[in-house]
Amino acid sequence: MRWSVFVFPMLLSLHCLAGGAAVVAPTLVADPAGGWRTVGLPYNAHFSASGYLDSLQVGGFEFLAPSHNPAHGLYFATGETRLPFTSAELVGDALVVGTDQARLTVRCLPDRLEIAAENLGMDDGMLGRLELSKAVARIKSPDTGVEYALPPPLVSEKMRLIAPSGASLTLPGTYLYPQGEGYLVKLPWLRAGAPPVTWALQIAPRPLLDDALKIEGKAATEDCTYWSGGPQPFTTTVTNLSGGPFRGGIVLQVRHYLTKQARELRQPLELDQGGSKTLSWTLDGLDPAVYLVEVWVVSGAERRLVATTRLVYNAGAIAPPPLPDDFDAFWKATLQEQAEIPLDLKMTKVKEQGKSEVYKFNFAGLLGYRIYGYLTVPLDKSKQYPAELILPSSGLHAIAMPVFPEDDRVGMAINITDMDVDLPPEDYDWRTWPAPYLVTGILEKEYYSLRFSYAGMVRATEVLAARPEVQADNILVTGSSQGGGLTLVAAGLYPHYRAAVANVPGLCRLDWNFEILNPPYFPIAASAETKPMVSTTLKYFDAAQFARRVTCPIWVSMGLRDDVTPAMGVFCAYNAIPGDKHLLVQPLAGHSGGWGPQATEGVWP
Numbered sequence: 001m002r003w004s005v006f007v008f009p010m011l012l013s014l015h016c017l018a019g020g021a022a023v024v025a026p027t028l029v030a031d032p033a034g035g036w037r038t039v040g041l042p043y044n045a046h047f048s049a050s051g052y053l054d055s056l057q058v059g060g061f062e063f064l065a066p067s068h069n070p071a072h073g074l075y076f077a078t079g080e081t082r083l084p085f086t087s088a089e090l091v092g093d094a095l096v097v098g099t100d101q102a103r104l105t106v107r108c109l110p111d112r113l114e115i116a117a118e119n120l121g122m123d124d125g126m127l128g129r130l131e132l133s134k135a136v137a138r139i140k141s142p143d144t145g146v147e148y149a150l151p152p153p154l155v156s157e158k159m160r161l162i163a164p165s166g167a168s169l170t171l172p173g174t175y176l177y178p179q180g181e182g183y184l185v186k187l188p189w190l191r192a193g194a195p196p197v198t199w200a201l202q203i204a205p206r207p208l209l210d211d212a213l214k215i216e217g218k219a220a221t222e223d224c225t226y227w228s229g230g231p232q233p234f235t236t237t238v239t240n241l242s243g244g245p246f247r248g249g250i251v252l253q254v255r256h257y258l259t260k261q262a263r264e265l266r267q268p269l270e271l272d273q274g275g276s277k278t279l280s281w282t283l284d285g286l287d288p289a290v291y292l293v294e295v296w297v298v299s300g301a302e303r304r305l306v307a308t309t310r311l312v313y314n315a316g317a318i319a320p321p322p323l324p325d326d327f328d329a330f331w332k333a334t335l336q337e338q339a340e341i342p343l344d345l346k347m348t349k350v351k352e353q354g355k356s357e358v359y360k361f362n363f364a365g366l367l368g369y370r371i372y373g374y375l376t377v378p379l380d381k382s383k384q385y386p387a388e389l390i391l392p393s394s395g396l397h398a399i400a401m402p403v404f405p406e407d408d409r410v411g412m413a414i415n416i417t418d419m420d421v422d423l424p425p426e427d428y429d430w431r432t433w434p435a436p437y438l439v440t441g442i443l444e445k446e447y448y449s450l451r452f453s454y455a456g457m458v459r460a461t462e463v464l465a466a467r468p469e470v471q472a473d474n475i476l477v478t479g480s481s482q483g484g485g486l487t488l489v490a491a492g493l494y495p496h497y498r499a500a501v502a503n504v505p506g507l508c509r510l511d512w513n514f515e516i517l518n519p520p521y522f523p524i525a526a527s528a529e530t531k532p533m534v535s536t537t538l539k540y541f542d543a544a545q546f547a548r549r550v551t552c553p554i555w556v557s558m559g560l561r562d563d564v565t566p567a568m569g570v571f572c573a574y575n576a577i578p579g580d581k582h583l584l585v586q587p588l589a590g591h592s593g594g595w596g597p598q599a600t601e602g603v604w605p
Helices: 327-339 449-465 482-493 510-517 531-538 543-547 567-576
Strands: 002-007 027-030 036-039 043-047 053-058 074-078 081-083 087-091 094-098 102-109 112-119 126-133 138-140 159-162 168-171 175-179 182-190 197-204 213-219 232-240 246-256 262-271 276-283 289-299 302-313 346-353 356-364 370-378 385-391 410-414 470-480 499-503 554-559 581-586
Touching: 053 168, 074 102, 112 182, 126 168, 182 197, 213 289, 213 302, 232 246, 232 262, 246 276, 262 276, 289 567, 302 567, 327 449, 346 370, 356 449, 370 449, 385 449, 385 482, 410 449, 449 470, 449 482, 470 482, 482 499, 482 543, 482 554, 510 531, 543 567, 554 567, 567 581
Parallel strands: 385 410, 385 470, 470 499, 499 554, 554 581
Antiparallel strands: 002 213, 027 036, 036 043, 043 053, 074 081, 074 126, 087 094, 094 102, 102 112, 112 197, 126 182, 138 159, 159 168, 168 197, 175 182, 213 232, 232 276, 246 262, 246 289, 289 302, 346 356, 356 370, 370 410
């Protein structure tokens, strides 16, 4: 695959005023024509009397899109509904706008617009919106260096919009896409009662160093995965887009994902204006791992990071953790213990939808807990259908009904948290995150709540397979994130699935989570006394361990930029799968994407 970044030699410098006078403080002042305008800043911004951002000019370029909507420029919305401001006032150096349910506090600083967003009571959540011009010359990611064609498709990462003059605006948005006469940016969602969030629109009136050299990096494989060790090639093609010659060097820094140990490779570079050159690099002697690759430009005493990517070295040697000697015996005894507990299945019809009927159900499991879920069955009972078991992502939340447009299969979706599937939002209480089920009973493997969850997936499959409408030998198990990890577990415990699809699976290499990564969704507080106990328990619940037992065809996906369910752990699980397996490595993806419905074509349904 290719990634690219444009980087310009730094043209900005700090200047003192003659006679040592102080730089004029950034200020918003009342505009005689109405509203407020900036004074003494390297850009011009104007806000209407209603508080909307009417204009943002940087380096002589207007970054805002024309809009005839009363709520425009910078505003907030719930869903796609624009919410009019009902108040706007200058408080000190900040413009405070909003309603009784939401508030934006905007400060105009020399290098950015700083916007503090608060949801004061909008139950459906609040999203900021920003309307920007389509007349920009380039759009790129300042983090990865990837540059998008204009207009870009929907993108969901930090973006930099660059004007023909080189002036730029770097956005914090979670989504940017073309709409109407401009681009629409969706700023991060705010839950009711959540702490304020600050968004910064970084402003540069002249070209940044990051924007004067175009650098294209290319691994030997499209997905940036080297399956073996030894010398491996990597290239960077550099084009000088600045206004003069470049004299300096390129540094390639290769950093181990877990240990953070880095190796640097350096090459000199001289390029005339408009010139281009390809530099060849050799990667060798690295441990099997995912690596963070940074490209730096060096010119004189200045060194600037210009692009990042990730690659996998010797992927086939990334190994699962050691297997406890009694692993199989433990899970055999667990499933036997569950089999001796009466099922006590309770089922209630919820509704009919299309040509199917939807039921809620629950049944008894281990540790006194119950599994809750939905079951969707076609109304036509004259034949049997393939079935799909859908496993949940992490957290305490309601789950979606498994409804299929063609009404051509039976679907089951389950919770694994001993909570019903359709409670009011306040009953799930997202503020208890991380969800307590991830740590409940963790000091002893027999009482760890995931023992109930893992065994409950097997019992749910048995309930599904026993339905008269179901082809018992034609069941797919699938999930994403935590659900992807659960898919590996289920397929390792239940040998009769027709196929499995595990997208960006979590729960892999729990020892790394506990000892190195400490992700916010799975933090475990352990004392010196309890740490060995936690470590022992996690060995029995790591999805990579169950991957060794998967016997059905399985499709696994990962994003190399995923720091929620890191690719390195997924490789451990994938390498442990002994049979028919398929891998999708997405080098530019984070915690998203994966195999689509067509993945299992020819195998299921």
